[in-house]
Amino acid sequence: MGGAYTALYGPDSVLYNPAGLGLMNYSVLSVAHNSYMEGISQDYAAMALRTNMGTFGLTLNTLRSGDFKAYDNNGAGIGTTSSSHQLWIFSWGQMWPHFDRDRGYLDKMLITPEWSRMKVPDEYRSGADKIAIGASLKLVKERLDDATASSTSGDVGLLYVPHKHTHLGLAVQNIFGSQKFDSEAYALPRTIRAGIARDWETKSKLIIMLLSVDAIKESDRSLYFAAGTEANIIQAIQLRFGYKSNADLGNGISAGMGLSLDRLGEGALMLKGVRVDYAFVSQGMVGTTHRIGLQMLFF
Numbered sequence: 001m002g003g004a005y006t007a008l009y010g011p012d013s014v015l016y017n018p019a020g021l022g023l024m025n026y027s028v029l030s031v032a033h034n035s036y037m038e039g040i041s042q043d044y045a046a047m048a049l050r051t052n053m054g055t056f057g058l059t060l061n062t063l064r065s066g067d068f069k070a071y072d073n074n075g076a077g078i079g080t081t082s083s084s085h086q087l088w089i090f091s092w093g094q095m096w097p098h099f100d101r102d103r104g105y106l107d108k109m110l111i112t113p114e115w116s117r118m119k120v121p122d123e124y125r126s127g128a129d130k131i132a133i134g135a136s137l138k139l140v141k142e143r144l145d146d147a148t149a150s151s152t153s154g155d156v157g158l159l160y161v162p163h164k165h166t167h168l169g170l171a172v173q174n175i176f177g178s179q180k181f182d183s184e185a186y187a188l189p190r191t192i193r194a195g196i197a198r199d200w201e202t203k204s205k206l207i208i209m210l211l212s213v214d215a216i217k218e219s220d221r222s223l224y225f226a227a228g229t230e231a232n233i234i235q236a237i238q239l240r241f242g243y244k245s246n247a248d249l250g251n252g253i254s255a256g257m258g259l260s261l262d263r264l265g266e267g268a269l270m271l272k273g274v275r276v277d278y279a280f281v282s283q284g285m286v287g288t289t290h291r292i293g294l295q296m297l298f299f
Contacts, residue, residue: 001228002242002254004212006195007159007169008111011048011295014057014091014136016193016214017171019157021048021055021093022132026104026118032277032293039066044293050103054094057136061087070145081145093134095159111165111199114208114235115260116273116297130161140179140188153177153188169195190219208232221246236263240279254281256291273297 001008005016011030013020027049034042046059063085070081099121106118109130136155142148157171174188197212210230217223224246231239238258245252256279261271277293 001212001230001240002226002244002252003216004195004197004214004226004228004242006157006171006193006214007167007197008195008212009132009159009167010113011046011057011059013093013134014046014059014089014155015061017157017159017169017195018057018091018134018136018155019093019132019159019169019171021057021091021134022095023093023107023110023130023159023161024048024050024055025102025107026050026273027055027298028273029296029298030293032291034289034291036289039068040064041066052100054092057089057091057093059087059089059091061085061089083144084142086141088139089136090138091134091136093132093157095130095132097128097130109161109164111167111197111210113297114205114232115238115258115275116262118273118297130159132159133157134159138174138177142179149179151177151179151188165199167195167197169193169197187219189221192217205235206233208235234263236260238277254279256280262297 005013009020009023011028030046032044036042042063044061046057048055048057065083067080067082070078072078102121104118105121106112108120134157138153138155140153141150153174153176155171155173156175157169160168162168171193173191173193175190178185178187193214193216195212195214197210199208199210201208210232212228214226215223216226224244226242226244228240228242233239240256242254243252256277258275258277261274261276273296275295279291280288
């Protein structure tokens with residue numbers, strides 16, 4: 001989806017807008033593995049737990065470089081070294097109005113996960129506007145050879161649903177915090193994100209189209225944009241395309257697909273609420289990155 005996620009929601013919302021947790025009526029586990037170029041790899045896990053007091057999230061993101069050659073100050077080889085990055089995120093989100101008894105049911109006001117077998121509440125629910133807020137505390141740890149650095153930061157976010165299946169999002173990331181390597185400290189780049197998302201469905205929900213667009217301003221970069229679209233075919237296969245206007249490598253284009261084992265394996269209890277995803281992102285001359293992910297909903 002090109003990173004255009006500010007107005008959407010799910011367990012991965014904490015990477016863009018923690019208010020996305022507030023719109024969830026279910027609990028979910030999301031895991032993923034990224035295979036990058038030159039032996040670099042990333043592993044990711046996010047757990048969101050829906051309670052009467054809101055949705056609480058715990059996320060761990062790790063990045064490892066693998067071994068690479070090391071040199072001394074004179075340029076002589078001294079063997080190999082490595083680096084790593086670790087990010088912990090503790091989050092909370094809540095929406096109003098919310099109905100605790102609707103946990104595990106679809107909210108027809110929202111862009112809902114139609115790939116799952118979640119049911120609509122038996123009772124009538126009015127189409128009142130919805131608003132969600134969220135906040136995250138982030139702990140960052142980095143290592144390069146024997147040098148280490150750590151920092152803390154925080155994000156806040158807002159989501160507003162003025163009309164059925166239309167979301168507006170706003171988030172501020174890294175509202176405080178700096179990181180120090182050796183003797184120099186650097187402020188974490190503050191980021192402001194604004195986004196809009198909308199979906200449309202054809203008759204009998206043969207195809208559900210989703211469009212999401214973000215405007216992003218980082219403190220050390222010019223304003224840029226991200227956009228993504230998804231075609232959900234027969235609520236079982238999701239085809240996705242994304243674009244970022246400021247890609248450091250490649251042309252900013254990404255693509256991927258999801259496969260709903262829930263829908264395809266209807267009747268199989270072990271597959272209820274399960275979806276697998278694959279995505280690739282162009283990195284120009286250095287190749288492409290590949291991501292494999294799994295989501296499991298708990299109704």
